[in-house]
Amino acid sequence: MLIEPQGQSLTAIQELERSTGEKITDCYQCGKCTAGCPASMDPPPSVLIRKLQLGMFDEVVSEQSIWSCMACLTCSERCPKGVSPAAIIEGLKLIHLRDMDPQVQAEELGQEFLAQSTQQAVVSGFRKFI
Amino acid sequence: MSSEGNIRVPYYPGCTLKTKAQGFERSAMECSEALGFVLDELKDWNCCGASFPLTKDNLMGLAGPTNVLIEAEKHCQEHNVAPSVVTLCSFCYNTLKRTSHAFKEDPSKRTTLNAFLERDYQGTIKVEHYLEYLRDTYGFDKLAEQVKVDMSSIRVAPYYGCLLLKPGKEIGLDDPEEPTILHDFLDAIGVTVVDFPAQVDCCGSYLVMREPEKAMNLSSGILDEAGEYGAQALVTACPLCQSNLDKCQRSKTSTKDGLPVLYFTQLLAMALGLSTENHQFEDHQIDPRPVITACGIGCSEKSE
Ligand code: SF4
Ligand code: SF4
Numbered sequence: 001m002l003i004e005p006q007g008q009s010l011t012a013i014q015e016l017e018r019s020t021g022e023k024i025t026d027c028y029q030c031g032k033c034t035a036g037c038p039a040s041m042d043p044p045p046s047v048l049i050r051k052l053q054l055g056m057f058d059e060v061v062s063e064q065s066i067w068s069c070m071a072c073l074t075c076s077e078r079c080p081k082g083v084s085p086a087a088i089i090e091g092l093k094l095i096h097l098r099d100m101d102p103q104v105q106a107e108e109l110g111q112e113f114l115a116q117s118t119q120q121a122v123v124s125g126f127r128k129f130i
Numbered sequence: 131m132s133s134e135g136n137i138r139v140p141y142y143p144g145c146t147l148k149t150k151a152q153g154f155e156r157s158a159m160e161c162s163e164a165l166g167f168v169l170d171e172l173k174d175w176n177c178c179g180a181s182f183p184l185t186k187d188n189l190m191g192l193a194g195p196t197n198v199l200i201e202a203e204k205h206c207q208e209h210n211v212a213p214s215v216v217t218l219c220s221f222c223y224n225t226l227k228r229t230s231h232a233f234k235e236d237p238s239k240r241t242t243l244n245a246f247l248e249r250d251y252q253g254t255i256k257v258e259h260y261l262e263y264l265r266d267t268y269g270f271d272k273l274a275e276q277v278k279v280d281m282s283s284i285r286v287a288p289y290y291g292c293l294l295l296k297p298g299k300e301i302g303l304d305d306p307e308e309p310t311i312l313h314d315f316l317d318a319i320g321v322t323v324v325d326f327p328a329q330v331d332c333c334g335s336y337l338v339m340r341e342p343e344k345a346m347n348l349s350s351g352i353l354d355e356a357g358e359y360g361a362q363a364l365v366t367a368c369p370l371c372q373s374n375l376d377k378c379q380r381s382k383t384s385t386k387d388g389l390p391v392l393y394f395t396q397l398l399a400m401a402l403g404l405s406t407e408n409h410q411f412e413d414h415q416i417d418p419r420p421v422i423t424a425c426g427i428g429c430s431e432k433s434e
Contacts, residue, residue: 018187019185019186019187019188020184020185020186020187021185021186021187038331038332038348039332039337039344040344067340067341068337068341068344070332070334070335070336070337070345071181071184071335071336072292072296072332072335073292073293073296073297074292074296074332076296076297077296077297077298077306077307084184086184087184087185087186090183090184090185091184091185094185094188103340104339104340109339116377117150117338117339117373118146118149118150118151118369118370118373119144119145119146119149119150119177119180120144120145120146120180120219120221120222120336120369120370121335121336121338121339121370121373122339123145123177123179123180123181124180124181124221124335124336124339124370125336125338125339125340126339127179127180127181127183127191128181128336128339129339129340
């Protein structure tokens with residue numbers, strides 16, 4: 001049986017697919033992405049994708065675990081179906097960020113922390129969280 | 131040493147190499163000079179954006195790297211050299227290389243970016259990592275012939291991290307799961323290589339900005355494993371990996387209980403018998419000098 005997301009959720013998922021260039025239904029739930037993910041995400045990438053397949057967009061987009069993804073690309077490298085879970089997760093993050101919902105408050109990071117951080121971490125952090 | 135007549139290699143440093151990782155840049159510059167080529171910095175450059183945007187519609191994230199590629203193209207035309215640019219930082223390498231790949235895959239993106247930036251990138255630049263240059267252009271065999279110091283007494287774990295290799299199809303530097311380029315480099319300069327399973331695991335990357343403990347745990351795991359396999363030091367090509375791996379040893383102060391993390395160019399400098407005085411070792415949490423010296427390798431503060 002093919003479960004089709006309905007209504008508003010369908011539109012949101014189609015928009016996610018458009019923005020990321022990924023196809024949610026390409027995933028056949030082998031779990032390889034989750035097995036290799038170093039970020040101890042709960043729920044992990046394959047479960048996030050399964051829930052999207054089931055149309056549970058609102059639940060997935062508000063999962064905290066998406067913010068722990070480090071874009072290490074292990075999942076995308078290993079997926080036998082050519083899906084990039086990392087891209088899907090970034091698409092979910094961007095829904096928040098484009099809606100002005102930052103996940104790190106720049107002013108709270110502190111001068112000392114910023115001073116000892118590498119530039120690439122700061123720039124990446126700003127791109128991924130703010 | 132005079133650089134007259136030396137080969138000039140177009141070079142993009144990126145932000146971190148001018149600030150937190152100056153030891154990486156300086157060691158690479160000095161090694162290059164000793165090997166007979168010059169890293170020729172682009173005249174005008176900006177931040178590459180650090181992270182390549184993973185979503186297909188995020189063209190804004192390509193503006194930074196595209197501008198760098200444009201400057202590189204301009205540089206190569208002006209200096210009449212083959213269109214290429216060499217980087218040292220894995221993040222810059224990944225971002226620039228993926229950007230040039232995105233343009234090959236979808237030329238309309240280049241058109242859009244050119245229109246937005248009001249410039250004209252022709253898509254010619256080949257993005258290369260310094261390691262790649264040493265392997266494919268200079269040659270590891272020739273490199274081995276330049277080694278002046280016996281490095282075999284130190285056991286070093288090659289740590290690749292993520293962005294130097296992934297996605298394998300786009301980066302194409304090496305096998306993304308079982309790479310050998312750093313192993314081969316260490317072999318060439320005579321270092322004893324410690325092959326360890328965590329060599330391509332993630333160090334925690336930019337997660338330090340949001341969940342630092344989690345990032346530090348990942349880095350600690352990598353160090354523990356390298357230690358278990360008998361490494362006395364790690365080498366990397368990425369300033370963020372270096373920083374995470376080094377900082378997670380904050381509670382440790384010496385090489386007695388900590389593992390120093392070096393840039394591959396710093397070991398190269400030692401192998402070539404160059405001074406390490408500009409390597410910024412004093413900024414490392416775990417200063418590599420004691421372990422290097424204990425291995426009987428010169429880690430001189432002055433040029434001989
Ligand atoms: S590896 Fe690919 S196919 Fe397997 S569960 Fe993850 S996304 Fe789905
Ligand atoms: S890219 Fe993100 S989801 Fe994928 S394996 Fe790495 S941390 Fe996990």
